[in-house]
Amino acid sequence: MSTTAAGTATDWEIVVGLEVHAELATRTKLFCGCPNRFGDEPNTNVCPVCLGLPGSLPVLNEQAVALAMRLGRALHCEVRRSIFARKNYFYPDMPKDYQISQYDLPINVEGWLDLPSGQRIGIERAHMEEDTGKSTHVGGGGRIHEAGYSLVDYNRAGVPLLEIVSKPDLRSAEDARTYVSELRRILLATGVSDAKMEEGSLRVDANVSVHPTDEPFGIRCEIKNLNSLRSLGRAVDYEARRQIELREAGEPVRQETRHWDESEGRTGTLRTKEEAEDYRYFPEPDLVPLDPDDEWVARIDASLPALPAERRSRLAEAAGVAATTGAVAVAVERGLDELTLGAIDAGADAARVLTHVEHNLAIDGAERLDPGKLAALVSMETGGELTATQAKDVLVEMVATGGDPAAIAKAKGYEAMGADALVAVVDEVIAAHPDEWTRFVEGDGKARGKLTGFFVGQVMRATKGQADGKSVTDLLRRRADA
Amino acid sequence: MTTAATALDIVAAVRSADRRAVDVLDDHLAAIEAGDNEIHAFNLVTAAEARRVAEAVDRRVAAGEDPGPLAGLPVALKDNLCTAGIPTTCSSRILEGWRPPYDATVVERLADAGAVVVGKTNLDEFAMGSSTENSAFGPTRNPHDTTRVPGGSSGGSAAAVAARFAPLALGSDTGGSIRQPAALCGVVGMKPTYGAVSRYGLVAFASSLDQIGPLARTVADAAALYQVIAGPDPRDATSIPQPTPDVSAALADGVAGLRVGVVTELCEAEGMQPDVVARVRQAVAALEQAGAKVDDVSVPAAVYGLSAYYLIAPAEASSNLARYDGVRYGLRVDAPTTGEMYDRTRTAGFGAEVERRIMLGTYALSAGYYDAFYGKAQRVRTLIIRDLAAAYERFDVLVSPTTPSTAFPLGAKTADPLTMYLNDVCTIPSNLSGQPAISVPFGAGDDGLPVGVQVMAPALDEVTLFRVAAALEAAAPPREEPA
Numbered sequence: 001m002s003t004t005a006a007g008t009a010t011d012w013e014i015v016v017g018l019e020v021h022a023e024l025a026t027r028t029k030l031f032c033g034c035p036n037r038f039g040d041e042p043n044t045n046v047c048p049v050c051l052g053l054p055g056s057l058p059v060l061n062e063q064a065v066a067l068a069m070r071l072g073r074a075l076h077c078e079v080r081r082s083i084f085a086r087k088n089y090f091y092p093d094m095p096k097d098y099q100i101s102q103y104d105l106p107i108n109v110e111g112w113l114d115l116p117s118g119q120r121i122g123i124e125r126a127h128m129e130e131d132t133g134k135s136t137h138v139g140g141g142g143r144i145h146e147a148g149y150s151l152v153d154y155n156r157a158g159v160p161l162l163e164i165v166s167k168p169d170l171r172s173a174e175d176a177r178t179y180v181s182e183l184r185r186i187l188l189a190t191g192v193s194d195a196k197m198e199e200g201s202l203r204v205d206a207n208v209s210v211h212p213t214d215e216p217f218g219i220r221c222e223i224k225n226l227n228s229l230r231s232l233g234r235a236v237d238y239e240a241r242r243q244i245e246l247r248e249a250g251e252p253v254r255q256e257t258r259h260w261d262e263s264e265g266r267t268g269t270l271r272t273k274e275e276a277e278d279y280r281y282f283p284e285p286d287l288v289p290l291d292p293d294d295e296w297v298a299r300i301d302a303s304l305p306a307l308p309a310e311r312r313s314r315l316a317e318a319a320g321v322a323a324t325t326g327a328v329a330v331a332v333e334r335g336l337d338e339l340t341l342g343a344i345d346a347g348a349d350a351a352r353v354l355t356h357v358e359h360n361l362a363i364d365g366a367e368r369l370d371p372g373k374l375a376a377l378v379s380m381e382t383g384g385e386l387t388a389t390q391a392k393d394v395l396v397e398m399v400a401t402g403g404d405p406a407a408i409a410k411a412k413g414y415e416a417m418g419a420d421a422l423v424a425v426v427d428e429v430i431a432a433h434p435d436e437w438t439r440f441v442e443g444d445g446k447a448r449g450k451l452t453g454f455f456v457g458q459v460m461r462a463t464k465g466q467a468d469g470k471s472v473t474d475l476l477r478r479r480a481d482a
Numbered sequence: 483m484t485t486a487a488t489a490l491d492i493v494a495a496v497r498s499a500d501r502r503a504v505d506v507l508d509d510h511l512a513a514i515e516a517g518d519n520e521i522h523a524f525n526l527v528t529a530a531e532a533r534r535v536a537e538a539v540d541r542r543v544a545a546g547e548d549p550g551p552l553a554g555l556p557v558a559l560k561d562n563l564c565t566a567g568i569p570t571t572c573s574s575r576i577l578e579g580w581r582p583p584y585d586a587t588v589v590e591r592l593a594d595a596g597a598v599v600v601g602k603t604n605l606d607e608f609a610m611g612s613s614t615e616n617s618a619f620g621p622t623r624n625p626h627d628t629t630r631v632p633g634g635s636s637g638g639s640a641a642a643v644a645a646r647f648a649p650l651a652l653g654s655d656t657g658g659s660i661r662q663p664a665a666l667c668g669v670v671g672m673k674p675t676y677g678a679v680s681r682y683g684l685v686a687f688a689s690s691l692d693q694i695g696p697l698a699r700t701v702a703d704a705a706a707l708y709q710v711i712a713g714p715d716p717r718d719a720t721s722i723p724q725p726t727p728d729v730s731a732a733l734a735d736g737v738a739g740l741r742v743g744v745v746t747e748l749c750e751a752e753g754m755q756p757d758v759v760a761r762v763r764q765a766v767a768a769l770e771q772a773g774a775k776v777d778d779v780s781v782p783a784a785v786y787g788l789s790a791y792y793l794i795a796p797a798e799a800s801s802n803l804a805r806y807d808g809v810r811y812g813l814r815v816d817a818p819t820t821g822e823m824y825d826r827t828r829t830a831g832f833g834a835e836v837e838r839r840i841m842l843g844t845y846a847l848s849a850g851y852y853d854a855f856y857g858k859a860q861r862v863r864t865l866i867i868r869d870l871a872a873a874y875e876r877f878d879v880l881v882s883p884t885t886p887s888t889a890f891p892l893g894a895k896t897a898d899p900l901t902m903y904l905n906d907v908c909t910i911p912s913n914l915s916g917q918p919a920i921s922v923p924f925g926a927g928d929d930g931l932p933v934g935v936q937v938m939a940p941a942l943d944e945v946t947l948f949r950v951a952a953a954l955e956a957a958a959p960p961r962e963e964p965a
Contacts, residue, residue: 048584052805054577054685055564055586059719086801088847090824097804150820152809280847282856285690285798287719 010248011213014240015220016176016206017168020183021161022193023131023201024067030130030160031058031100038199042153050158052095057286060084064160065107068128069292069300071162071192072108074307075123079300081291082107082127084284089277093133093152101129101163103281107290113166113186114309115178116329122167131159162192168207168217173236177229180204185308185333197228204232208239210247218243219253223267225260235260239267311337319350327354335367342371348378360392365399373398377405384422387468390414414466422459422467426475429458441480452476485513486963489555489649489703496554499543503536503554507598510556514600514647522622523632523642525561525571527601532556535598542596550596552710557592558642558651561602562609563694564683565589572685573617574607576806576813576831586683587718588652588694588711595710600648603638607833608803609659609687611635612905615896616835623892624667625964626931630889633663633905636697640667643697644964650707651697656687657791658884658909660695661921665884665934668923668961670704670951671697673909675941676916677722679708680715686802688795689720691913701922701951705730708944722942729944733952738773740950742766743877747784748908753886753901761933762883765924768957769881769950779873779880783865787910790866792903793846793859794914799836800843806831838899863914870915874940879950882908884921884934908936917941920951925959932962 026036032049048056069079085103106127113121134156139148164183170176184202187195195202209220223239226232238260243253257276258267306314311332316323318341331337336357343353353374361369377398381391386409397408430437433455440451452473459472487495495501511529518524542549559565562572564582566589571577585593592599606616614622614637622637624630625645632641636653640663643651653660655673664671673695684694696707712726744766749759770776808814808827815826832840846855873880885905895902912919918941921934935954939947 048582051810053582053584053811054570054572054580054805055562055582055683057682057718059717088801088804090804090807090821092807092809092820095805095810097807098801278849280801280844280849280852282797282801282847282852285688285720286686 012210012240012244013213014172014236015168015209015211015217016170016172016236017220018166018170018176018179019205019207020164020166020180021203022071022164022187022195024064024160024162025191025193026061026063026067026160028061028063029158030061030064030128031158034158036159037155038201040155042151042155045155046157050095051154058100058284060287060290061160064128065290065292066300067160067192068107068126068162069297070190070304071164071187072111072126073297073300074186074190074192074304075108075111075113075126075164077108077111077123077126079107079292079297080109081105081289083289084128084287085281086284087129088280091132092150093135093154093157095133095154095157099130099132100284100287102127113179113182115175115182116309116312117178117324119175121169121179124165124167126162126164129161129163131156131161133157168209168220173233173240176206176236177233180229180232182308189305189307200227203227206232206236206239208236208243209253210240210243218247219255221253221255221267222257223260224257224270225262227262231260231262234262234265235267238265242267308332315340318344319354321350321354325354327358331357334362336361339367339369339371339374343374343378346372346375348375349382352378352381356391356395360395361399363396363399368402369399370402373405380405380409381468384419384468384471385409386414387466388470389465419471422463422471423475425459425462425467426455426472426479429455429462430479433458440476448480485509485646485649487649488700489552489698490700490706492649493551493553493555493706496539496543497549501554503539503543503598504533506554507532507536507556507600510600510646510648513645517625517645518647520623520628521625521641521645521647522620523558523603523638523645523647524601525573525604525619525638526569528568528599531568532598532600535593539596539598550594551706552592552650553596555597555650556600556648557597557707558601558603558639558648559589559599560605560636560639560651560653562605562654562685562687563589563602563652564685565599565602568602570602570685571619572608573605573619574831574833574836575618576828577811578813580812582683584683587680587715589683591711597650597710603636603642603651605638606635607836608685608799609635609654609656609692610799610835610839612658612662612902613890613892613895614638614663615892616833618833621892624889624931626668626962627889630891630931631666633666633885633889635659635663636671637663639697640664640669640671643667643669643699649699650703652694652707652711653697654684654687654692654694655909655913656691656795657913658906660697661884661909661919661934661936662905664697664921665923665936666889666932668932668964669697669699670701670920670922670955671695671934672704672708672920672947672951673912673918674708674712674944675722675918677720678712678726678918678942678944680713680718680721682715682717686798688798689802690798691791691795693913701920701948701955702730702733704920705733705948708948712944727945729948732945732949735949736772737769737950737953740774740879740946741877742769742774742776742950743779743873743880744776745781745784745873745880745882746778747781748882748911751785751886751907753904753907754883755887755927757928758883758885758887758933761925761927762881762935765935765954765957766881769953772953772957774953777877779877781866781869781873781880781911783862783869784911785907786862787866787914788903788907790859790862791906791910791914792842793855794863796839796843797846797856797859798843800840800847803832803836803840835899866911867915870911870917878939878946880938882936882938884908884936888927888929888931888933912938915941918944918947920947922951922954923958923961924954926962930962
């Protein structure tokens with residue numbers, strides 16, 4: 001995809017790579033036994049280890065390693081022997097003034113993620129590290145430099161994170177959003193993270209550059225503070241436009257870290273390359289190398305659930321539609337793909353089942369619906385016993401009560417309009433409008449289309465809306481072509 | 483029985499109710515009271531806590547319960563070992579007022595064994611030094627000659643044992659910080675295999691080198707203390723997950739048939755005093771007489787240990803000491819911004835040697851210098867490990883002087899850090915290789931001051947190490963006790 005800048009012949013390509021931090025859904029922190037829990041009273045989930053008190057030592061959490069490997073394998077990564085490294089920098093919310101992370105030897109390397117469109121995005125690495133505490137700057141509008149004082153909550157210090165680094169394979173803001181959405185689905189499906197952007201358990205930094213399509217990649221800027229998918233999309237768009245404008249004005253893009261200001265809708269310089277910290281990484285001497293054996297990796301593989309991409313293609317195949325179909329994505333997103341597959345398997349019309357899933361089943365308890373009953377409902381609908389509107393009402397009731405569609409329809413008085421009754425009404429309407437009927441019979445496709453609306457409307461009026469529009473259309477066509 | 487008794491004699495008397503633990507404690511507290519104004523081995527004497535523990539030991543003895551293998555034994559702790567509710571200063575201003583909320587693993591094990599902690603001993607600030615002169619609270623003096631240093635950094639612990647303030651002490655050894663002061667104070671000091679003793683609760687200097695170890699007046703006493711503190715600990719990921727062998731059982735077995743290598747490079751290193759080397763040769767001859775097969779051995783990379791050490795240790799220290807930033811505990815010097823607060827706090831809180839090593843280490847890890855300094859030092863470390871492994875194919879233990887000289891006068895080397903660093907040339911290789919080593923007193927230098935002989939062994943062979951040490955001790959000339 002390329003963006004053509006107004007007034008020039010240059011085709012600009014936007015290149016985006018994302019660094020996503022996901023908090024691992026472990027019971028305890030990465031290096032100590034404190035609870036990994038969001039929203040508790042500040043500084044209550046702390047101990048000598050996560051406070052970095054003198055003399056304390058980290059001990060690696062096995063569950064965190066298992067979850068890190070789980071995501072790695074879900075992203076088709078190779079799990080390798082890895083070591084931890086210290087990333088050294090001073091900040092009050094970091095108790096040891098270094099972060100235990102992974103550097104040149106991360107646990108997961110070289111994988112990929114397929115977007116729902118089928119586009120394959122490379123995963124460079126997914127490494128483990130500890131989270132920092134959280135600072136609250138009091139006064140001065142919450143910014144550190146103007147604040148009267150700052151408070152630090154170390155409950156989050158030492159919470160396990162996985163940093164998932166994509167290759168620069170994304171080509172638009174939309175790509176970036178789609179990638180994060182899909183990654184989030186995988187994190188949720190695998191139980192690796194609760195992946196809540198609003199609670200900070202999923203955080204995104206974006207590397208953005210632009211280049212004319214016939215030139216190599218441009219200088220990139222890293223954008224921080226992207227707290228929602230909306231921010232991510234807006235920030236990438238803004239940043240790409242900013243860089244293109246600079247380049248078109250003949251000015252270079254400087255490599256720097258930039259901050260997204262959501263209210264201003266713009267990015268601003270946080271620090272330039274020259275001001276970048278030297279983190280002085282070196283191997284963490286308090287921990288031993290991590291070398292999961294093949295047997296452990298095999299157990300992780302065996303325990304992985306079907307992943308969203310796989311589930312989408314399975315459902316699409318069963319329904320006879322493209323994997324990129326919106327309803328298929330929605331079904332998988334809402335965890336209704338097993339239900340959908342079951343209903344199709346029981347003989348229900350796939351298109352109608354997908355329609356219900358997409359439009360009528362965004363309700364609690366939908367996943368508990370019995371596939372056989374859903375299939376029964378759909379066949380009542382295709383048999384003309386229920387209109388689309390009635391079917392939706394019955395469906396909602398089915399989800400609420402677990403009841404049988406026929407019984408619910410009967411209780412609601414929806415059974416009157418049988419197929420024979422509908423034929424009679426259609427014939428009456430045709431007889432009452434001979435001129436329109438003649439034009440319908442003799443007209444081309446366009447004329448028929450207009451008049452179909454007229455006749456369906458008349459039938460609906462006569463039946464007080466109980467007729468099924470699609471059945472009426474079918475009947476009209478059959479009568480005209482008879 | 484006076485404070486001159488060995489730890490094993492004292493514990494036997496306490497366990498058999500011949501002597502009360504509180505009386506043992508009182509004798510030692512009296513010795514401290516009488517002598518520590520001059521020596522300054524202790525930063526803090528914890529008399530009240532010690533009395534409670536001693537009384538509890540006596541109650542257990544009276545009740546017929548097992549009071550533990552170190553029952554009633556006064557132990558001095560280097561002041562970089564965390565003690566719950568008791569100040570732990572690392573002899574630094576920056577930890578002023580800090581009381582750890584927890585006990586180090588070794589402190590817990592001492593308590594379980596019935597030992598009585600009598601106080602926290604002085605050290606070079608954050609264990610960085612070889613004379614205990616780099617203490618924010620003033621130097622410790624050598625009990626054999628109070629115009630001289632006790633060595634360091636565990637100078638307070640070594641002096642406390644030598645002055646008979648306590649029969650046992652714990653120190654920490656990163657580049658020789660137990661063995662060197664033990665040699666200079668005429669006591670036994672041992673550095674275990676890396677990972678044999680848990681580091682949990684030892685305030686880190688250089689994490690890949692630090693080990694806690696015992697100081698005592700006899701090899702048997704040191705072995706008994708080692709036995710209690712060693713063993714796996716789930717709170718230290720670098721702790722070796724296997725049980726500790728009984729290191730006391732073979733002490734009397736002698737050295738007949740053992741192969742002893744004398745490391746030539748360490749006997750010929752820069753600054754080695756001839757009288758010290760002569761004592762080492764005498765010690766080796768004694769081992770030979772006792773049936774050991776002795777030969778010289780070359781460990782070529784050993785002499786590069788010093789250079790590698792003074793990059794690796796400061797690099798790790800620069801990171802380990804970053805947390806002393808005034809935000810959470812210890813000293814804070816307020817300033818308008820966080821950055822200035824860091825600067826002022828750390829400038830006021832750290833002494834010159836600590837500052838120097840933080841700067842050295844920060845530089846060694848910097849982008850563009852990492853490979854040339856830290857990376858190269860790690861490669862030298864690998865070479866030393868390889869050369870030592872080759873030597874241990876032919877020898878059961880290696881021997882060298884512990885230090886180039888006997889105790890030097892206070893102030894003699896403070897002006898020139900490099901001269902001071904040379905003190906560690908013989909002790910550093912075992913830290914870099916993670917192997918155990920011990921210093922045993924063996925006679926005196928021309929100045930009449932104690933000389934230490936170092937025995938080194940392969941990883942996890944503490945049994946042989948203590949066995950050879952015991953043979954050396956048995957062959958040593960009678961010791962001069964400090965006044």
